[in-house]
Structures are given as C-alpha cells and as structure tokens.
Amino acid sequence: MELKSLIQRSEYEWEVPKEGAMRVPGVIFADRELLAAMDEKVREQVANVAKLPGIVGASYAMPDAHWGYGFPIGGVAAFDPDEGGISAGGVGFDISCGVRCLLTGLARQEVERVQAELADRLFARIPAGVGSTGAIRLSDAEMDAMLVGGARWAVEHGWGRREDLARIEEGGCVAAADPQAVSAQAKKRQRDEMGTLGSGNHYLEVQEVAEIFDAETAAAFGLRLGEIVVSIHCGSRGLGHQIGTDYLREMAIAAPAQGISLPDRELACAPLSSPLGKRYLGAMRAGINCALANRQILTHLTREVFTEFFPATTLPLLYDVSHNTCKEEMHEIDGRRRRLFVHRKGATRAFGPGHPELPPEFRAYGQPVLIGGSMGTASWVLAGAAGGETRAFGSACHGAGRAMSRHEATRRYSGRKIVDELAARGILIRSPSLRGVAEEAPFAYKDVTAVVDAAHRAGLARKVARLTPLICIKG
Amino acid sequence: MRWETFAHDADVGVRGFGATLGEAFAAAATALTAVITDPHRVTPRESVAISCAAPDYELLLVDWLNALIYEMATRHMLFSHFEVEIADLQLMAQAFGEPIDVERHQPAAEIKGASFCALEVSRHGDEWLAQCVVDV
Numbered sequence: 205m206e207l208k209s210l211i212q213r214s215e216y217e218w219e220v221p222k223e224g225a226m227r228v229p230g231v232i233f234a235d236r237e238l239l240a241a242m243d244e245k246v247r248e249q250v251a252n253v254a255k256l257p258g259i260v261g262a263s264y265a266m267p268d269a270h271w272g273y274g275f276p277i278g279g280v281a282a283f284d285p286d287e288g289g290i291s292a293g294g295v296g297f298d299i300s301c302g303v304r305c306l307l308t309g310l311a312r313q314e315v316e317r318v319q320a321e322l323a324d325r326l327f328a329r330i331p332a333g334v335g336s337t338g339a340i341r342l343s344d345a346e347m348d349a350m351l352v353g354g355a356r357w358a359v360e361h362g363w364g365r366r367e368d369l370a371r372i373e374e375g376g377c378v379a380a381a382d383p384q385a386v387s388a389q390a391k392k393r394q395r396d397e398m399g400t401l402g403s404g405n406h407y408l409e410v411q412e413v414a415e416i417f418d419a420e421t422a423a424a425f426g427l428r429l430g431e432i433v434v435s436i437h438c439g440s441r442g443l444g445h446q447i448g449t450d451y452l453r454e455m456a457i458a459a460p461a462q463g464i465s466l467p468d469r470e471l472a473c474a475p476l477s478s479p480l481g482k483r484y485l486g487a488m489r490a491g492i493n494c495a496l497a498n499r500q501i502l503t504h505l506t507r508e509v510f511t512e513f514f515p516a517t518t519l520p521l522l523y524d525v526s527h528n529t530c531k532e533e534m535h536e537i538d539g540r541r542r543r544l545f546v547h548r549k550g551a552t553r554a555f556g557p558g559h560p561e562l563p564p565e566f567r568a569y570g571q572p573v574l575i576g577g578s579m580g581t582a583s584w585v586l587a588g589a590a591g592g593e594t595r596a597f598g599s600a601c602h603g604a605g606r607a608m609s610r611h612e613a614t615r616r617y618s619g620r621k622i623v624d625e626l627a628a629r630g631i632l633i634r635s636p637s638l639r640g641v642a643e644e645a646p647f648a649y650k651d652v653t654a655v656v657d658a659a660h661r662a663g664l665a666r667k668v669a670r671l672t673p674l675i676c677i678k679g
Numbered sequence: 680m681r682w683e684t685f686a687h688d689a690d691v692g693v694r695g696f697g698a699t700l701g702e703a704f705a706a707a708a709t710a711l712t713a714v715i716t717d718p719h720r721v722t723p724r725e726s727v728a729i730s731c732a733a734p735d736y737e738l739l740l741v742d743w744l745n746a747l748i749y750e751m752a753t754r755h756m757l758f759s760h761f762e763v764e765i766a767d768l769q770l771m772a773q774a775f776g777e778p779i780d781v782e783r784h785q786p787a788a789e790i791k792g793a794s795f796c797a798l799e800v801s802r803h804g805d806e807w808l809a810q811c812v813v814d815v
Contacts, residue, residue, distance in 0.1 A: 243688055272688075273814070277688070297791040334715060334779060335755045337755075393752050395753075402789065403786070442752050445748075452792075453745075456795065612686065640786070
C-alpha cells in the first residue's frame with residue numbers, strides 16, 4: 205500500500221483521510237512494514253465502508269487486514285441502529301468463525317509420551333475435511349432449538365458442562381436469534397455437519413504454552429509455562445455459509461429499492477430498521493449460535509479423547525471468541541453512551557479490563573483474545589487492553605493472514621514434505637488431504653508475531669502468552 | 680472452452696472462457712472443482728439437474744456456482760462435466776460427477792460460497808468470460 209496517501213497519527217495508527225462520499229475517516233492499525241505489505245485494496249475497502257450510511261466514529265482495519273469482500277478482512281465498523289445498516293458481507297460467509305482454547309493442566313512431557321496415539325485418536329474422533337459428517341442428526345424442531353440456544357443448547361444435551369458457558373461471549377447463546385429467517389437450504393446444509401471441523405484454515409491443535417509475557421494475566425487465565433492447551437478454530441459450517449450466500453444476494457438486489465447507493469456490490473447491506481435488515485440480524489444470530497454449538501460439541505469430543513489417555517483431566521474452557529460477527533453493543537461516543545451494531549469481519553472482540561460483559565474472574569485483566577497462527581508457527585493469547593474501546597470499539601486482530609495464494613503454496617511445497625518436516629520438529633499433522641496441507645503450509649502465511657506485536661503496541665490488546673503446536677488436526 | 684483459477688489474498692478466483700455464455704459458465708464450474716480437487720480425477724457418472732434465474736448475468740454466475748456448492752455440500756459429490764444452457768437470464772444445466780472419495784480425490788478445501796469479488800461476465804470478441812472469487 206502507498207503510505208503517502210495516509211496520515212500517520214502515531215507509529216501504529218494511520219488515517220485514511222475523509223474524502224468524497226466518505227462519512228467518517230478510515231483508520232488502519234499497523235506498523236510501517238505491515239502496512240507497506242498490505243494490498244492497495246485494503247485502503248480502498250476501508251474507504252468504501254466509510255461511505256455506508258449510519259457509520260459511527262471511523263472505518264477501522266486491524267494489523268492483519270487484507271483484501272476481503274466489500275469489507276476488508278480485519279475490518280471493524282459500527283453503525284447507528286436508526287440510520288445505519290447491517291451488511292452480510294461485513295460479517296462474511298463463515299458467520300461466527302472463531303477460536304476456543306481448552307486448558308489441560310498437563311505438562312508437555314506427559315503429552316509427548318502418547319503424542320502419536322493422541323493425534324490418531326483425535327483425528328479419528330473429530331470429523332475433519334471436505335465431505336466429512338458428524339454423528340448428530342437433528343430433527344427440524346431440534347435444529348431450531350439449537351439455533352436459538354447455541355452452546356447452551358449443546359450443554360443441555362450433554363455436550364459440555366454448565367461452567368463452560370460463562371467462558372463464551374454472550375454466555376454461549378446470543379439472544380433474539382430467528383430460526384424462521386434461516387432458509388430450508390441452510391438447514392439442510394447443516395443436517396450432517398454438527399460437530400464437524402471443516403477444512404481450509406480450520407484446525408484443532410494441541411499446543412504448548414511456550415512463552416509468557418504477562419505473568420499475572422496468564423495466571424488469571426490458567427496458562428502456565430510448559431503446560432498443554434487445545435485450540436479449536438472453526439465456524440458455523442454449512443448453515444452459516446448458506447445464510448451468507450442467501451442474504452448477500454438478497455441485500456445486493458434490494459439495495460437500490462432501499463435507497464442505498466453502494467460503492468461496490470460486495471458491500472450489500474440493508475437498513476437495520478428494515479424488514480430485510482431485521483431478518484438478516486435474526487438469521488445471523490442463529491448462525492452465531494450454530495457456531496457456538498458446533499465448537500461446544502467439538503469440545504466434548506476432545507474431552508472424551510483426552511480422558512482415554514488422562515482420566516483425571518477435565519479440560520476447562522479458557523475462553524471462546526468469534527471473529528466474524530455483528531454485535532449489538534454499548535459504546536461511549538463523544539461522551540454519550542450509544543447502542544451500536546459493531547461489525548467485526550476477521551477481527552476479534554477485545555474488551556478491556558473492567559468491562560461488565562467479562563466473567564468476574566477476568567474483569568481485572570481484560571477479555572482473552574485468541575489469535576490463530578499457521579500449523580508450524582505460533583498461536584497467541586492476548587488480553588483486551590485498557591482504553592481499547594476508544595480505539596476500535598474494543599477490537600483486535602484475528603490471525604496471520606495469507607502471504608501467498610493456495611496455488612503458489614502447492615507449487616512450492618508438497619503436502620508429504622511438510623508433514624515430514626514438521627514431524628521432524630515434533631509437530632504431528634493429521635489430515636485427510638495432503639494437498640490441503642500444502643495449501644495451508646506454514647510459509648504460506650504471514651508472520652503472526654508481527655501482527656500481534658502491532659496489536660500490542662497500538663494498544664488494541666496486550667500480549668499474554670505464545671502457544672506452539674504439538675499436534676494439528678487439519679480439515 | 681478453457682478455465683483457470685486466479686490468486687486472491689485469502690481465497691481463490693475461478694475463471695471460465697467459452698464461445699457461448701453457457702460454455703463460459705461450464706468452464707467456470709470446472710475451475711470451481713479445481714479449487715477442491717483435480718477435475719480429471721472426478722468421474723462424471725451421475726448427473727444432477729440445476730436451474731436458476733437472476734436479474735443479470737453476473738448474479739446468474741454467482742447463483743450457478745452457489746447452486747453447485749450447495750449440491751456438493753448436501754450430496755457429498757464432486758462434479759467434472761457440465762452442460763449449461765442460458766436464455767433470457769435463465770440457466771438450465773446438468774452437472775455430472777460422483778460421490779466424494781477422500782482417498783482418491785484428496786479434496787483440499789470445501790468452498791463456503793461464491794462472492795461478488797472480482798465478479799465479471801463479459802464478452803471479448805468471440806469469447807465470453809465468467810469469473811468471481813470464491814470463499815474457501
């Protein structure tokens with residue numbers, strides 16, 4: 205990206221100046237190097253989002269921002285409920301895609317002794333990859349109950365424990381979901397996908413806490429150096445993908461009649477006050493609940509496998525974050541508390557210390573922010589920073605972002621070679637597809653550390669711990 | 680008729696060329712399969728009928744690819760041969776393929792949806808082009 209078109213506000217904050225139809229400025233959080241490596245499309249998309257009616261504050265991009273669909277991936281934008289809109293593209297196809305982290309309390313050496321057997325058992329129990337199916341089949345009524353209840357529904361059905369719910373955004377169940385706003389096709393697509401991991405960059409990893417940066421916060425989160433955690437990255441599966449597909453189309457067609465002039469059809473949105481906007485909101489919330497239920501079921505399967513090897517382990521949930529959402533939140537704007545609809549597309553909610561929505565035991569430290577890396581590098585646990593709400597509505601980055609295309613990755617690396625090289629480094633990969641492994645090669649991703657450092661220094665979130673993989677189950 | 684995939688930051692684009700609009704759409708569908716697996720590995724032994732209609736050709740391409748994504752997801756199938764007819768913004772097609780065989784097809788990634796990103800349906804001389812980015 206050309207830096208000369210931007211105004212540097214600080215070392216890690218760059219303004220896209222308000223011009224033309226932009227209603228607010230754009231703000232990109234990144235260091236000079238990350239910014240220079242970003243596609244010019246990011247600046248264009250940040251500016252386009254700033255043109256949408258009812259946008260409040262600024263159109264933000266996180267340090268891992270890249271070219272998305274209408275909104276940049278890594279984009280954050282908040283809208284006024286009366287004047288603003290809701291955008292299917294601003295949430296994305298994989299509604300409520302997110303990461304959760306489970307604590308095992310086990311030392312690395314304990315897991316290393318059974319590493320290969322544990323990898324094989326997890327791979328056998330966690331349905332992963334294209335065409336994989338779960339064991340759960342829901343009736344129409346049960347599907348609707350799941351879409352209303354989210355992880356709470358899953359716990360009520362025996363997939364997990366009640367105490368898990370306090371460690372999930374919104375207590376594991378977003379209110380006002382509307383299963384009737386979800387198409388029959390979306391529900392059919394989900395029919396045999398409950399409790400499945402998916403493919404692409406989704407994974408289940410067994411990781412070691414390799415480094416701690418903030419001892420007090422790490423202790424509060426239950427993270428101890430050298431201990432093992434399990435991270436799960438996946439979303440709302442076919443149901444969410446189809447909701448995105450259905451509403452992106454409907455919003456694009458309806459926009460002119462709603463009086464919305466879109467700078468780009470990908471920005472398809474509907475007024476929050478319109479019947480279409482309300483229907484999408486209800487469907488999207490059902491999609492969030494589906495993702496939360498899905499990660500809850502995967503948690504249960506993971507616990508069952510760990511119990512086979514370590515009968516005393518309970519794998520409590522550290523936290524569960526979603527990074528593709530639109531959430532109704534209260535924020536202070538110019539000294540006034542306002543109700544806003546905050547889109548985070550490839551961005552993680554990162555409420556700072558003292559926020560009333562955090563579990564009491566985390567309130568002094570800020571929200572756990574879980575950042576996925578690539579399968580050969582590191583993942584991170586951050587904590588929402590004090591004052592983060594005034595920077596980007598309490599948001600931080602979500603991952604590394606790709607450095608090269610899937611095609612280029614498969615041209616450069618064979619899946620077999622990657623599996624063997626990682627095994628030599630003590631990282632066991634289990635995947636149904638070697639091509640899938642090649643496309644997700646560690647070298648195909650940017651350096652997540654640079655992204656996390658920028659988020660830390662920009663005051664979006666504080667570094668707490670770095671996690672390195674021992675086992676990676678890939679779809 | 681020819682097809683290719685093209686790079687996009689996080690995802691991948693599919694592009695088809697053809698002497699007719701139907702051929703370009705069929706070629707784009709082959710590129711869609713290539714995102715998942717080598718189309719030559721997919722035996723076209725079962726057919727599925729697909730029809731859709733849209734207000735313009737670009738939305739029709741998105742609808743066509745999304746219909747295939749839906750059929751792949753719900754039938755657990757992959758497709759490698761397509762017969763597409765388009766008239767008056769209505770599409771009628773047969774997609775030929777077989778159930779997914781993970782060992783043989785080594786499917787790399789499922790496709791979540793076809794997007795409006797880099798979406799284009801246009802005619803260049805005697806050739807039609809149909810393309811968009813798909814989310815994987």
